[in-house]
Amino acid sequence: MSHDARYIAGLIFKHLEGNISEEESNVLKSWAEESAQNRKFFEELTDEELRKLVQRGAAPEDKILQKIRSGINESVEIARPVHSIPSLTGGRHFLKTTWFKYAAAILLIIGISTYLWNRSTKTEESKTVKTETKKKDILPGGQRALLTLADGSTIILDSAANGQLAIQGNSKIVKLEDGQLIYNSGSISSPFEKGGRGDVRSGETAGGFMNTMSTPRGGQYQLTLSDGTKVWLNAASSITYPTAFTNKAREVSITGEAYFEVTPNKSQPFIVKTIKEEITVLGTSFNINAYPDEPSSKTSLIEGSVMVTTVAPYPPLAGDVSPKAKRGWTLKPGEAFTNNKIIKTDITQDIAWKNGLFNFNDLPFDEAMRQLSRWYDVEIIYDKGIPKKQLKGKMDRNLTLRDALSGLDGIGARFTLEGRVVHVTAIK
Template sequence: MKKELTREQIEELTIKIKQGTATEAERLDFDTWYSRQAERTFHVPENLATSERALKDTIYQHIEQELGFNKSSRSRIVLWRRVAVAASILVFLSAGLYFAFDNPSPAVQSVAAMKEDFAPGSNKAILTLSGGRRIILTDAKNGQLAKQGNTVINKTADGKVVYGSGAGEASIAINTMSTPRGGQYHLTLADGTDVWLNAASSITYPAAFTGKNREVEITGEVYFQVAHNAAKPFRVKSKDQMVEVLGTHFNINAYENEASTKTTLLEGSVALSSSDQRILIKPGEQSVFNKNRFVVTDADVKEAVAWKNGYFHFVDTDIQTLMRQISRWYDVDVEFVGPISKDTFTGRISRFRNISQVLKIVKSSDVQLTFEGRRIMVSM
């Protein structure tokens, strides 16, 4: 008999199905696991004075019971309903408990009662072609968007832009994809490299890689899954640094309003260079470039790539850093008034919840939030 899926495996399958990247075998594993569950009522003890560990254990024991639905259905609608329910429970398990034990209930209620609430970001981007033509991708129909030389640019049914080669001469046209605040997007370059852009980010790249190197330039935060090509190194230029790889998975956080540039390596190897320094990092390591020097540390990979997987993941995060993430994803302005709280915040929650749900973690501290339209005033 096949071993029962772990919570981490369920979470991974949920994300893959939501992103449309799950294989048939993975979808079958998820559906089989789901169909085994009996219909029972999930119960959290009212007395939250019990230990966090005890409450977590109680919730973990009942997670499968909570996810019981119609066993016979295999329709896409039921599958997506299952994904939604599984995601909501897993988010509660991985994030809500952090907040519940650190937050007094009146503060939580005040957030829930907020009149000001904003929907999360979504797939939004603008593709600017070399001649200056701008394509708003949310408005563009699926299918061919443009052709440059022998490169055909298509928008797929799952909302991704893919560059593919056809007959004819390769084009050296330089294009830019940019996301606004409240946007993210997935792009496949002509060499097969997959690129994910976080909110308020951009990548500039050629329609086809014709030289000795494959070189792109980014701003903001971008995750790369580079197609291997030993004869053509892949180079990423961001503020004050250059990253060079042959084929690998890595994340770069290079927002202008962040104090440092962080490069996190998940797989393969990466060489980083600045005007006077060159270093190598290994999988599981993170380079922090600040004040003209690199510092290499062990990475919290889950935190670094949480955004790509659909989460906010805070680990002892200060209020200013946290609110910058909120500002970018929910397209709101943030203004600090008076002294700045020294509180730090830890938790994990879906990026696809309304802002009021995410801000529960902030409202429970000594931080005060005041809404004025799409501006949040932060004070103590």
């Protein structure tokens, strides 16, 4: 079994830092056991002295790379043929085998060097020797969102200062130090407080002031509503909600994808509306994927209970007065509603995005590419049709696009990055 060099490089550093997961540790162990060279190389790189330095953050990058290169040189020395120039006849298989050993070693040092550089650029952006490489890559998405107030005015949340941003009715809108937005309801002595935009009456509805948070492609954001309900908004998504819940039901509407942790209130059910469905809850955790470019929406229940009601066209049941008569489905934890039916679902996969991961296990190729497209804000073009292969495995959403694609390269496709366009070529 072959492993991507950059991926293995990342696992080695996670091992050195002491934050490698059990699953990742098994992958690294499998790679080390593939050959004597891998085992020797791994042992050279993970001696106790270097490990302690890395964990303390005291290991200079040049020292680490020197250690890596010395390990690779010794590995290549083992792989070097007895004759410096193999014969052209009868030696092709030997040449090919040797070449792959050299290639693996070269790829590994490139991968580890790239990994080191990616780590260093998070705290030091001034390495001019790396500038050109950095420009050619695409960084992952981050906390980016636009808040539209009741009067139509907008606030760019990722660049807004921490603290109170505005007052809407009896709710203060506050941006916390970690970037998330919260609504604090209660009596306000003055409609104009320092740092806020004042109590804007324009845009008020019977249910109070309506606000909308929207994320661009390559953005996500966390929001706490006035009742304490927490919402995580994925890329290219939006949520519209009242600044205070004053009606019999707490109603919000979304597009795209969102994860909810709803504050329980039996006397005031929480209702989420999408284009085709309504999800009614009392207090629970669930995920809704309702992107318009997906073939179907999906509501996944993590805990509690929800009822999904749909008015989308489907064959009527006996007694239905119309093919569009409402019909409801009640979900249990571990179940999802999609394509007008209840299915068992992998909850860890459905909410992987909220936990900073891509989970591509058994996903159709084009569905995985749509996730990458939204997160990295790139266009996907299939040069020879969509590969038929389903993907496997998990991936960190903090990787640059090139590193993410390198982890998928060769799994049914080859990738070429041109600006913000990814060309996908299917391979057999």
